[in-house]
Amino acid sequence: MEASLLNWMIFTPTIGALLCLIVPGKQQARWVALISSIVTFLFSVELVIAYYGLSAGGVQFETAVPWIAGINAFYRTGVDGLSMPLVLLSTALSILIVLASWRIEKATKAFMALYLLLLTGMLGVFLSLDMFLFYVFFEISLLPMYFLIGIWGGPRKEYAAIKFFLFTLAGSICLLIVMLGLFFLTGKAVGASGNTWVMVSSDPGTLTLQSEAVRALFAMDDGAYWGFAQWAFWLTLIAFAIKLPMAPLHTWLPDAHVEAPTPISMILAGVLLKMGGYALMRITYPFFPDAARYFWVAVAVLAVFGILYGAMCAMAQTDWKKLVAYSSVSHMGYVTLGIAVMTRTGFDGAYYQMIGHGISSAMMFFLVGVVYERAHHRDLDRFGGLWLKWPGYGGWSLIGFFAGMGLPGLCGFIGEIMVLLGTFEAAAIGNVGATSQATVYTLGILAASAVVLTAGYILWMFQRVYMGNEKPEYGEFAALTGREYFIMGTLGIAALVFGILPILVFNLTDPTFTSIMAILGIGG
Amino acid sequence: MEPRQLIETLAVAALFAPLFSAACIILATRRVMFKSAGVLATGVMAGGFVCSVVALVTWLGLDDTSPIVTNIGWIPIPGSEAGWLYLGVLIDSLTVAILAMVTGISMLVHLYSIGYMDGDPRYNRFFGYLSLFTFSMLGIVLANSLLMLFVFWELVGLTSYLLIGFWFEKRGPQLACKKAFVMNRIGDMGFLVGFGILFAKLGGNILLPAVHGGMFDAIRAAVEAEGYSMANPPMWLTMAGIGVFFGAIGKSAQFPLHTWLPDAMEGPTPVSSIVHSATMVAAGVYLTARIYPILTPGAHLFIATIGLITLVMAACMALVMTDIKRVLAYSTLSQLGYMVLGLGAGAYSFALFHLITHAFFKCCLFQCSGSVIHAAHHQQDMRYYGGLGRKMPITMICYGICTLAIAGASLPFTSIGISGFYSKDGIIAGTVNYGVAMQSLGSWGNLFWIGPTVVAYITVFYMARSFALTFLGEPRDKHLHEHAHEVPWTMTLPQVCLAIMAVIAATLPFLKLIEVSEPAIGGEAVAWMQPTEALGDAHNPGMHATHAYLLHGLGWIIMLVLGVVMYRPGMKYAEKIAAIPGINLLYHWAHNKFFFDELYDTIAVGVCKLAATIIALIDKYLVDGMVNLAGWVTRQLADAVGLFDQRVVDGAVNGAAAMATSGGQILRSTQTGRVRAYVLFLFASATVVTLVVVTVVLVSP
């Protein structure tokens, strides 16, 4: 029952998308989009409830239907602790994003249809267990985004859309190369079992394509395995680091965000970036843990570099939305760092950082969008006094931006501090090999220093936008609508709840993470 | 209810009381609650105070004074032994003492704010922030683990940001609140690093207090596992201690992160009075006390040095400030320096006792200054005051009493004095012992006691100066003086209460409670960090062995009289002195706060902004440029390929056709259509063929 529910959940938005195209008017299309996203959300809530009841670590509600026999590809979906919270985040955000795009007047039907198609792609990415299916959904999520930015975007939308598309496509190619490598190098061994593309198995007894299983596929020829693992690790890392995005592969992100319409920025920062982190945890690290351990310093250095680099770039921006976009680069650096150090705390922290950032970045982009809709510019130096103009909006902004800053009690804090603690933990536990403690401490201190930079750019922005006296042109601004307050309020309350009750997420993820840690060869 | 349980319940009630009122005030609309916000918040805060006083009294009656600990798992750490990072409550004798002090002062500040903030357009919001701020501070006081401490630590940072920037329309508060938060964050970075190191070594077991079966035992196990001992601690432990103490440097505004505190005067005066007395700046000292047992001798030396630098430096600056609140701000810095130095020097009890006594008299001083500013229409420059004592007698008396308290006034050649005397004396006695103990530093070790002793006299002088300039002498601004008036009771009442507390605090059982909590007294476990272990006398407020204190009784009177005489007529003597060559340079230097702001603005902020700009440019032009370059190159390549395709590949096809055509054209000319020509060809060809064949046949063998 849940398994079919899960499949319905993936394709409900697709059905909605078709309906959007059929219905006669814009208003109907909006309602169709809203209703289908609400239905999707309700499905996911039902799934969470069912999942909670099981409290098991393995994959649940699995569907496996043969798909392309020649390459052993299956239509295989299911959910585990790694995907469940992200699915819920996506479906919950999707409702708010439909609401946020209520005012889109240009080709509304197409917008809603594309948006719903995007939702299917995202859910498919999180819920597919077959690597081939994963790849297909990964690509499906790409195309609607291209149009959503390229048609409904700002002045340089074509440039941004093409950049986004090509960048991500380059990543997909890297993934495809690895998939081809896996297929051809292991073709013989898995021909019989038919599990060529299984990313994670619901039955712990059987081989899955992870770690030992990947090694087994190479018939214990360590030399061949190691050579492949090194390449494959970096290729998959690049594939997902582009999505994440990890500096210096990030430059598509500011352009995409700046040009994208507000709701699309929200979904881009809120969910699409998480696909990268999710895939790192799902594919790169469990598949090639030896390589991950071997190269951890390089990845961690890149991550810390990204954290500081993103923060520095954010500080220098005068475009409000670009500042928020660069803050995403910085914050997603914590995700990479938490994964790279390969400690349980780091992994947990990285995962929580994704959830927290999903809430806070969506909120930040919405807060920017609310003002942009009225002021038609985003120049930080031309704002000021918004807090006086709209005290309620100012209050929610405080929550949104300070959640982004990682203030305790708000959702950004837990991920951030756990990643930092996990980084230091790496020195003691030594999962990461015989690297000297000094390296780990240096990385930890540098990562910690980002809290100062983060505070710097957020507070400076806050001062320039919210503090001071009102500007005369604010008089023409329309009052905030109930719809806008609803979106801000929901996200703000979510930021508070997830900042206070991390256990909500960790209860879902704990058993799965324990098994992932076992694959990685890490205690805990 | 069982008394220990009662204490815990009351403490938790006191913790959540201000959160409750803050939530009510912030969530309620202006129409529902505006004027009533002040009353509500004050009332709830009074409830919290009552709770904590009852808890204090109950605690005093307890036989079992082991800490009351409740740990609640918050963040799961599956890999570690503890399994969780905990939130929760830790109540020991230090907690109940500080709890009562914080709630009491917070209540009085709330009451004071009702008068002071009257008429402000965001009157209700102020009380929301103030209550939230108190909640955050109480969270620090009750914290059971480093994590919880850090959580509320940051919340204090946030709420202080909101309070300092309360009048955010003006540029000063905007900059001040940002500066405060960022400076605090720099300290927090150190805190995080120390926290991280401890976490790496201990896993989730980072419980406070460090000594009572909390993280201290775990640290000792970790240290011994590495082949060190607590007497010969490893480097990481010192690093961790200094790291966490960096958080205290930020919050308690120690050198070199002190510059935010004077700027924080941009906030409303009630904010200054609570931030600079009982709460935020106290948090750093409290933190240091909480992690006291894990501080190695190296960390102690570091802490003592920071405290020494701060107290000397701040006192010098306080001497030359003319803004009444800034004088008090620098005196706060200086007094915090005493506390930090005391903690570093091993005078644990007196440092914390000074925290409490200082909280009362400094809160009172700020409230009095606020009353003066309120009465003087927000003129803060003391050069325009003078003679206000006649208009505001209550304020003057309170200010005077607290001046004596901060001066550490005592009867000459006796050990009877006002509260500040006991606490400051204890610290100085501790530093004397520390200086003696630090023989390894040679004569430099003596600075540890010379500094605080000299600064004690400077303190008297600058406080006398501010008192004389404000309340004594002739009015220097007639208009201001005419409009000055005594403030309403909501403002004088708290002042009076605080002044009374400033006098009698030493007779209350605070010191006794603190001494019980001192880790060194808990047993030999922490004796290794006590270079001043032999400091028996310092634990007894009645005994002051060094003659410095006996002289002190005379000294403070001399300095007080000097200050009053010199500044009663205004700044004229001071200006003459400041004009003396040599001194004028010093004056200029001190007046500009040793140019720390300029230094930080240019070096830290400037470099940071420059770096940000450069990196952003790099990002835009280099990193993104690479991407665009790749795109451009691809396009050029595509163009080239297109050209190639058009010219070469397609050209080959067309060329073949063209060749065929031209070949045809050439052959065509032979097709004359004339019979005779054909015949000629025919025969000519036949001839040629024949010749060739014949030749070949003949030539070939």
Add this chain to the structure above:
Amino acid sequence: MTHPALDIGLTHYLLVTTTLVAAGIATILTKRNAIGILIGVELVLNAAAINLVAYNHFAWSAGKGGPAIEGVMFTAFIIVLAAAEAAVALAIVLNYYNNFSSVDVDQADSLSG
């Protein structure tokens, strides 16, 4: 045996036929009159016929050592062929004359490419 100078051999025949061929070709090449060309063609043909008879007499019979008839047969064919060819050619010439009112072959260049 006869005097060698009077002993007519193959070479003599070949010299005669070569002369005839050369004359025929020269006629064909130089005459613009179709009839003239036809005469040239006849000369060439007859040269070939003589050649064949000569070969039959000298070369073929000498080689085989017995009576030979092939060359004579070919010659008979050539004579018949020449008659037929002449008939066709004259028919073409007549038609040509009907179209161009002339038998000047140089006017017939409509096959020119």
